[in-house]
Amino acid sequence: EVQLVQSGAEVKKPGESLKISCKGSGYSFTSYWIGWVRQMPGKGLEWMGIIYPGDSDTRYSPSFQGQVTISADKSISTAYLQWSSLKASDTAMYYCARSQWLTVYWYFDLWGRGTLVTVSS
Amino acid sequence: QSVLTQPPSVSAAPGQKVTISCSGSSSNIGNNYVSWYQQLPGTAPKLLIYENNKRPSGIPDRFSGSKSGTSATLGITGLQTGDEADYYCGTWDSSLSAGGVFGGGTKLTVL
Numbered sequence: 001e002v003q004l005v006q007s008g009a010e011v012k013k014p015g016e017s018l019k020i021s022c023k024g025s026g027y028s029f030t031s032y033w034i035g036w037v038r039q040m041p042g043k044g045l046e047w048m049g050i051i052y053p054g055d056s057d058t059r060y061s062p063s064f065q066g067q068v069t070i071s072a073d074k075s076i077s078t079a080y081l082q083w084s085s086l087k088a089s090d091t092a093m094y095y096c097a098r099s100q101w102l103t104v105y106w107y108f109d110l111w112g113r114g115t116l117v118t119v120s121s
Numbered sequence: 122q123s124v125l126t127q128p129p130s131v132s133a134a135p136g137q138k139v140t141i142s143c144s145g146s147s148s149n150i151g152n153n154y155v156s157w158y159q160q161l162p163g164t165a166p167k168l169l170i171y172e173n174n175k176r177p178s179g180i181p182d183r184f185s186g187s188k189s190g191t192s193a194t195l196g197i198t199g200l201q202t203g204d205e206a207d208y209y210c211g212t213w214d215s216s217l218s219a220g221g222v223f224g225g226g227t228k229l230t231v232l
Contacts, residue, residue, distance in 0.1 A: 035221065037166075044123065045158075045166065045209050047221035062218040095165055106213045106221055107156035107171040114165050 002026035004034075004096050004112035011118045012086050019082035020115045022096030029077035030054035033099040035108060036070060036081045040092045050099065051079060059102075086119045093117075124149060125210055125224035132230040137200050141227045143193045143210030149222055153213040155193040157186055160207045160226075169208075170195065197229070205231050 007021040022034060035050035049060040053072040060070070072079040079096060094115050097108035126144040133139040143155065157170040168177050170186035173193065185196045193210055210224040 037223075044207075044226040045160075045211075045223040047211075047223060050221070059220060061220045097166075103213050103215070103219070104153045105172065107154070107168065107211060108158075108166075108221075109168050109171065109177065111165040111167065 002110060004098060004110055006094075006096055006112040006115045009116040009118070011120070013121055014086055014088055014119055016086050016119075017082070017084050018086055018117065019080050020094060020117065022079045022081075022112050024077045024079075024098065027098075030074050031100075033102060034072065034079040035097050035099055036068075036079075037095040037097060037108075038064075038092045039095065039114075045095075048081070048094075050102070052102075053077075053079065086117075088119050088121075090117060091119050123225040124214055124222040125212065127208075127210060127224035127227045129225070130228045130230065132232055133200055134232050135200050135202060138196065138198045139200060139229065140197075141195045141208050141210075141229070143195070143224050145191050145193075145212065145222075147191060148216040149191075149212045149214040150188065150193055151191040152215060155186065155188050156211045157184075157193075157195045158209045158211060158223075160209065162206070166209065200231050202231050205229055 005023045036048040038046045048064045049070045051058045051070045053074040069082045096112040098110040154172045158166040160166045173188040174186045207226045214222045
């Protein structure tokens with residue numbers, strides 16, 4: 001089955017670090033881009049950034065550049081989203097999603113179920 | 122504030138038709154393909170329409186998409202209560218801060 005499986009919910013304190021994961025299966029992981037999308041409570045979707053596991057080419061939205069790091073380990077078909085110092089405002093659901101294209105033809109055709117990150121003191 | 126503008130909400134009765142608009146600019150919708158996503162309550166988004174008007178396998182033909190200039194439209198006919206969801210448009214933005222962008226989302230209520 002073609003799917004993206006995300007890591008489980010996290011509860012962290014402000015200032016702590018965190019790395020969440022997204023494992024692809026059932027398709028050639030290195031032939032598709034993997035993106036990350038934030039959804040804050042009761043809000044819409046925000047495109048954070050995207051990585052091509054084949055060569056680790058990574059692009060960030062200006063809103064998230066410097067705030068998070070996107071990486072991938074193609075040997076285990078897994079992409080990551082990490083924070084070095086969490087803030088309460090990072091509390092959100094984070095989705096990973098797959099795209100075959102970038103730029104003109106971009107769309108996400110496969111989504112993970114999401115990882116809920118709660119940051120609270 | 123989203124780069125793409127959608128109405129916050131639309132509503133219609135079961136069996137009726139509804140359209141959801143998505144307005145952008147020449148740096149995004151005007152020169153790139155549009156996709157649409159359905160997010161049912163408590164679930165992850167799902168692709169409904171890609172490349173302006175194509176439906177992935179398994180998406181019924183009650184759902185359609187179109188694009189004209191810097192705007193796009195999602196149409197849903199034969200509304201069902203199960204269509205109650207949030208709907209998002211998406212496209213690439215080719216400005217200096219190039220990347221994917223989404224609309225703010227539209228809540229569809231089937232009365």
